[in-house]
Every structure is written in C-alpha cells, then in structure tokens.
Amino acid sequence: SQTIHQWPATLVQPVGSPLSLECTVEGTSNPNLYWYRQAAGRGLQLLFYSVGIGQISSEVPQNLSASRPQDRQFILSSKKLLLSDSGFYLCAWTGGGYTEAFFGQGTRLTVV
C-alpha cells in the first residue's frame, strides 16, 4: 500500500537559519507531489508542486524553494528563515490521472 512520510513533526528554528523538510512516498511511482503551508485556523496555500523529477512549479514568490532529486522524494528548503515562514507545512501526493490526494502528518515550524 502507498504511504507518505513527512518529517520532522515539529521544528523550532531561529530567524536566518536554513530549513530542510523532507517528504517521501512509498508504494507508488511517478507521483505528483505538493507542498502546502497552512497558517493557524486558515486554509492551505499551495507552495510548490511537481509532476516529475526535477520539475518544480512554484505558485507564489517566497523565501522558500523545492527540489525533487528522486521520483518519490520532495524537499522544501530555505537558505534563511523569516518569522513569516512559521506555519504548518503539509506534503501530499496524487497518482496519475485526476485522483484524490494523500497527505503527510505535517510539520509545525516555528521561527523564533
């Protein structure tokens, strides 16, 4: 069966420090991968999505970047975190065709 792993679950980082959040998917090949950010009590903002290795689409300009070095690995990064980068980050994947998404458990990032 397919599973998605996202880590860490919580992270506290100082302003100006780098960030690397990793997401991996098991049990499927060539998934579409997504990174979302959710502010407290708000909806999900699509940050990046990828339909294949090395193919990254960015939805909003920001202090973050994404990479997909392997088929089932999606990484969210920042060189220097800002206070405004705090939030709940969610990774998700969909299969081929127009199907439902499966989410990781999320990473609570607090920038201090």
Add this chain to the structure above:
Amino acid sequence: SQQGEEDPQALSIQEGENATMNCSYKTSINNLQWYRQNSGRGLVHLILIRSNEREKHSGRLRVTLDTSKKSSSLLITASRAADTASYFCATLRRGSARQLTFGSGTQLTVLP
C-alpha cells in the same frame, strides 16, 4: 489566490442535526474534492465528484456540484460529535498541470 472558498467559516450544530457546507470556485475543473482535517493533523480525503457528475453519496455524506454556478455543497447527515473537524474543498484543474488548490475551510463543531 485560493481556488475554492467555503462558507460558512464556522458552523456549530447539535448532535443528530445535519451540517451543510458550501464551496465556490473560479476556473474550469476536472473534479472537486472534499477533505477533513482534525486539529494539527494532515488532511483526509472524503469524497470526489467529477465535473460531469451532479450528486454523489458516501455513507452519511452527500455532495452536489453545479458547474454552471461553480459551486458545490457537502451535507453531513445525522452528525456526531466525532464529526467535529475542519472541512475543505479542493479543485483539480483540467489540463496537463496538476494544481490541487484548497479553500479556506469550514470549522464544524458538533455539540453532544
């Protein structure tokens, strides 16, 4: 900007009552999906309705889709305290891109 917008933002009902949430969107879609999120967790897919469908049922869930009005509704019948959660609609656009965009959600509270 977010594709889907739900209303109401918050809904509080008594156990046993029905809960109705609405979603509006802006562009042409392949399908519309509804998700549930417990506080601080990832999202869980509930139901998917395709653009050529008008109504779909799954257990106590009933979803309608009106593509002429670009709107959808989610009805939860005979609600339970365990239904307390945030509910989001999401749209998957037509075409080669795979943007899956979410609305701001409805916070449902079911009182025992």
